[in-house]
Amino acid sequence: MLVGLLSTAVLLAACGNEGDAAAPSGSAAEAAEQVVRYTAPTELATLDTALMTDINSANYGGHIIEGLLRIDADGKPVPAIAAEEGTISEDGLTYTYRLREDAQWSNGTPVTAHDFVFAMQKLVNPDTGAAYSYLTETIVNAPEIMAGEKEPSELGVTANGDYEITFQLSQPTPYFEYLLAFSPFFPQNQEFVEEQGDRYGTSSDTVLANGPFTLENWDGTGLTWDLVKNENYYAADEVQLDEVNVQVIKETSTALNLFESGQVDNAHLTGQLVKQYADNEHLVVQPKARTAYVEFNWDNEYLQNDKLREALGLVINTEDLVNTILGDGSTEIGGFLPEDFVSSPVDGTDFAEEAGDFLEYDVERAQQLWDEAKAELGVGAITLSLVGDDDEKNKTISQYIQGQIQNNLPGVTVELRNVPKKNRLALADADEFDLLQTGWGADFADASNFMDLMYSESPYNEGGYANEEFDALIESAKSTNANNEEARWENLQDAHDILEEDYAFIPLYQEAESQLRNPAVKGILFRSVGNEFDLSRASVESE
Amino acid sequence: MKNYAKFIGKRVFYMLMTLFLIATITFFLMKLLPGTPYSNQDKLSPEQIHIMNEKYGLNKPILVQYGIYLFGLVTGDLGVSFQFNNTPVTELIASRIGPSAQIGIQAVVVGTLVGIVLGIIAAMKQGTWVDSSATFAAIIGRSIPNFVFAVLLQLVFGVWFNVLPIALWTGFASSILPSIALAISPMADSARFTRTEMVDVLSSDYVELARAKGLGKWEVAFKHGLRNVLIPLVTILGPMTVGLMTGSMVVESIFAIPGIGEQFVKSIMTNDYPTIMGVTMLYSLLLVSVILLVDVLYGIIDPRIRVATEGEA
Numbered sequence: 024m025l026v027g028l029l030s031t032a033v034l035l036a037a038c039g040n041e042g043d044a045a046a047p048s049g050s051a052a053e054a055a056e057q058v059v060r061y062t063a064p065t066e067l068a069t070l071d072t073a074l075m076t077d078i079n080s081a082n083y084g085g086h087i088i089e090g091l092l093r094i095d096a097d098g099k100p101v102p103a104i105a106a107e108e109g110t111i112s113e114d115g116l117t118y119t120y121r122l123r124e125d126a127q128w129s130n131g132t133p134v135t136a137h138d139f140v141f142a143m144q145k146l147v148n149p150d151t152g153a154a155y156s157y158l159t160e161t162i163v164n165a166p167e168i169m170a171g172e173k174e175p176s177e178l179g180v181t182a183n184g185d186y187e188i189t190f191q192l193s194q195p196t197p198y199f200e201y202l203l204a205f206s207p208f209f210p211q212n213q214e215f216v217e218e219q220g221d222r223y224g225t226s227s228d229t230v231l232a233n234g235p236f237t238l239e240n241w242d243g244t245g246l247t248w249d250l251v252k253n254e255n256y257y258a259a260d261e262v263q264l265d266e267v268n269v270q271v272i273k274e275t276s277t278a279l280n281l282f283e284s285g286q287v288d289n290a291h292l293t294g295q296l297v298k299q300y301a302d303n304e305h306l307v308v309q310p311k312a313r314t315a316y317v318e319f320n321w322d323n324e325y326l327q328n329d330k331l332r333e334a335l336g337l338v339i340n341t342e343d344l345v346n347t348i349l350g351d352g353s354t355e356i357g358g359f360l361p362e363d364f365v366s367s368p369v370d371g372t373d374f375a376e377e378a379g380d381f382l383e384y385d386v387e388r389a390q391q392l393w394d395e396a397k398a399e400l401g402v403g404a405i406t407l408s409l410v411g412d413d414d415e416k417n418k419t420i421s422q423y424i425q426g427q428i429q430n431n432l433p434g435v436t437v438e439l440r441n442v443p444k445k446n447r448l449a450l451a452d453a454d455e456f457d458l459l460q461t462g463w464g465a466d467f468a469d470a471s472n473f474m475d476l477m478y479s480e481s482p483y484n485e486g487g488y489a490n491e492e493f494d495a496l497i498e499s500a501k502s503t504n505a506n507n508e509e510a511r512w513e514n515l516q517d518a519h520d521i522l523e524e525d526y527a528f529i530p531l532y533q534e535a536e537s538q539l540r541n542p543a544v545k546g547i548l549f550r551s552v553g554n555e556f557d558l559s560r561a562s563v564e565s566e
Numbered sequence: 567m568k569n570y571a572k573f574i575g576k577r578v579f580y581m582l583m584t585l586f587l588i589a590t591i592t593f594f595l596m597k598l599l600p601g602t603p604y605s606n607q608d609k610l611s612p613e614q615i616h617i618m619n620e621k622y623g624l625n626k627p628i629l630v631q632y633g634i635y636l637f638g639l640v641t642g643d644l645g646v647s648f649q650f651n652n653t654p655v656t657e658l659i660a661s662r663i664g665p666s667a668q669i670g671i672q673a674v675v676v677g678t679l680v681g682i683v684l685g686i687i688a689a690m691k692q693g694t695w696v697d698s699s700a701t702f703a704a705i706i707g708r709s710i711p712n713f714v715f716a717v718l719l720q721l722v723f724g725v726w727f728n729v730l731p732i733a734l735w736t737g738f739a740s741s742i743l744p745s746i747a748l749a750i751s752p753m754a755d756s757a758r759f760t761r762t763e764m765v766d767v768l769s770s771d772y773v774e775l776a777r778a779k780g781l782g783k784w785e786v787a788f789k790h791g792l793r794n795v796l797i798p799l800v801t802i803l804g805p806m807t808v809g810l811m812t813g814s815m816v817v818e819s820i821f822a823i824p825g826i827g828e829q830f831v832k833s834i835m836t837n838d839y840p841t842i843m844g845v846t847m848l849y850s851l852l853l854v855s856v857i858l859l860v861d862v863l864y865g866i867i868d869p870r871i872r873v874a875t876e877g878e879a
Contacts, residue, residue: 068605069651076606152621154606157614169617221652243653244661246735246824270734273828274820276717277733280725284732445601445837448608466609482611 071224072209085554087232092204100200115195115506122186129232136182138210144175155207161196195505198469235559246271263562288541298350312465312551317529318486330396332526336382337389338431352535368508404434411460413441451485603648603837645840655844666825670810672745677752685760707754713816716747733822763795804856
């Protein structure tokens with residue numbers, strides 16, 4: 024009821040603005056000032072790169088701190104603090120980088136290999152309590168250090184002098200360079216960090232920058248902060264913006280009102296508002312490497328029937344789901360991986376495209392399969408629980424799935440259990456579901472980041488899917504073929520085929536980030552994986 | 567006077583007991599929430615969660631955690647927030663309570679004053695269209711949630727007429743619209759209470775006497791009636807002030823105000839244990855203090871209550 028009223032109010036507010044077609048932008052004088060007024064959907068949790076877990080902190084942290092590598096416009100890791108491409112040993116176990124000697128922290132001290140060694144040791148140290156420490160698991164001794172069996176100083180990351188660093192891995196990690204461009208792997212200046220103690224990264228005064236901007240005027244919990252051009256940045260001449268004034272706005276209607284009145288340069292849109300603004304020239308929709316899908320509980324005797332699983336998947340019309348039900352810019356997916364995520368080392372084909380579409384909407388075939396499944400199982404009617412999150416979007420999707428299954432497969436009853444996300448995770452861990460509405464957002468751009476989820480021993484494989492052939496392919500991609508890009512790609516494609524043959528999941532949609540943006544701001548880089556955007560090479564054009 | 571001190575002392579003791587009970591109950595209820603306080607819990611393996619629980623002391627037996635918590639509370643250490651890594655909860659509250667308190671107090675003051683005036687007018691014009699429309703306004707004000715007013719105010723004064731800021735926290739002007747949105751409910755409540763009490767008072771003997779002595783109708787109402795009206799009003803005013811001071815989640819969110827209300831709700835959603843406890847204890851402390859203050863105020867507003875208390879003791 025409350026939500027209904029609120030959304031009515033939001034619509035009212037939105038409608039009130041539709042007539043206002045004037046371009047939202049500052050005056051020409053302001054434009055010449057190279058200042059962007061950006062909105063963020065939530066507060067900064069921390070600027071300590073070792074502790075960052077939320078995308079918003081990573082987004083802004085990535086503007087002030089650079090790692091060895093950064094992700095360029097094509098989504099590939101390129102040298103940043105590294106002076107040039109690294110040297111990777113034949114066996115894929117040793118990565119060596121030369122650092123550029125002109126990189127400085129904002130207090131004037133040089134950025135050295137020791138800063139990386141310190142940051143990596145801090146990340147794996149169990150006393151840090153870093154949630155992302157598991158990303159280091161293929162570095163020599165990292166698992167033992169995390170378990171408290173070895174000292175952080177024994178980590179396989181070493182400085183050879185001030186400007187050379189070596190990473191020693193225990194197994195080939197084909198996506199390792201993507202990790203080097205991810206915030207937990209960014210450097211920290213030991214002297215400064217130890218001086219700040221626990222307060223490191225809790226406000227703009229307690230963090231050092233080595234990137235294109237410094238972060239100012241952040242009191243640690245507030246709704247505002249500024250990115251200010253860092254004159255000490257080694258490529259300062261490429262940075263055109265003098266300042267980015269950031270304001271947290273959580274209410275979509277408020278952000279819209281401010282955008283339409285020209286007080287901010289972007290506004291995030293959610294839900295049906297995206298559809299409503301579909302024709303707006305300022306709308307920017309950016310697909311994310313995040314998918315949603317349904318997992319089956321393989322302990323359920325009915326769900327062990329292939330025909331039943333296929334029938335359940337065939338009644339879900341993902342086109343209707345993304346366009347009519349969601350209308351938030353999400354797109355259809357035909358498999359387990361998002362689109363435009365990774366491409367083939369052979370011919371550059373997108374993984375999702377090569378894998379092809381799976382479970383295309385077909386009610387007739389579904390009904391036939393369900394009839395056969397009933398005969399095989401010897402039942403006339405079954406009841407399945409569907410567990411999902413209780414936010415508006417996920418509830419809507421649950422209801423859609425329930426409706427499609429119950430209306431098209433007479434005899435199947437779907438009981439909905441929409442609970443807060445933390446409860447959903449607990450129910451999933453306890454195996455208390457038949458169908459689980461879940462999803463995954465990529466940590467790094469590699470197909471294994473998704474495919475590993477269905478490995479029988481994976482902690483994220485909640486339904487208990489297990490196929491020896493699938494496991495063997497995943498293992499081969501990790502070991503035998505880890506250094507052979509093409510064979511590895513083949514392994515992962517074959518593994519995806521097995522998931523399809525087994526009807527191991529039901530694909531739902533790929534998420535997108537939608538916002539209205541002032542067209543005068545040019546050159547903002549968007550990424551589907553890792554840090555979402557990069558303002559470092561953006562500029563404001565006068566009209 | 568000695569008895570009075572004893573009375574206060576007793577009340578303060580009960581107050582502390584109440585706070586202790588609240589701390590205990592909230593602590594154990596909170597521990598029943600499923601999940602962990604880690605924001606990317608869906609990506610953490612059981613081993614990783616174990617490592618982190620070890621670091622944050624969440625692997626200890628619950629009674630030990632309770633003991634540690636109570637010790638911290640008594641020594642003024644509320645722990646560090648999980649949502650804002652390593653930021654002490656006391657600091658989080660300190661930086662967030664100001665804006666919430668400002669708009670809360672403005673809302674209560676404006677809302678109550680307007681409400682009292684409306685209530686008196688309604689009572690004086692009892693049974694006329696003025697009375698009915700005031701009652702109607704009170705019902706509307708009480709039943710429509712404040713965030714609907716907030717969005718409407720934002721649209722009308724911020725977007726259409728462009729006379730006040732749409733949102734953001736940049737000075738007094740920013741506090742006007744949220745204060746009005748929050749003032750609607752205390753206004754409606756106090757108008758309703760004032761009217762009911764005033765109607766009673768106006769038909770009492772001493773008012774008749776005052777009128778007979780030749781005092782004007784409005785003069786009687788304000789000079790003699792109002793004091794009686796204030797007693798029930800003070801009772802509801804205390805908790806109302808605390809409620810508004812500690813923030814309103816949706817209104818703060820709509821106007822992008824860095825307040826505590828929205829943060830409190832988020833701390834519950836994310837299992838940010840130290841913040842949940844910190845804000846709950848602050849809220850409770852304010853509430854029990856205000857209740858004590860109200861009891862003391864009774865004596866000042868109405869001497870009969872003070873006499874009765876002293877007589878009893």
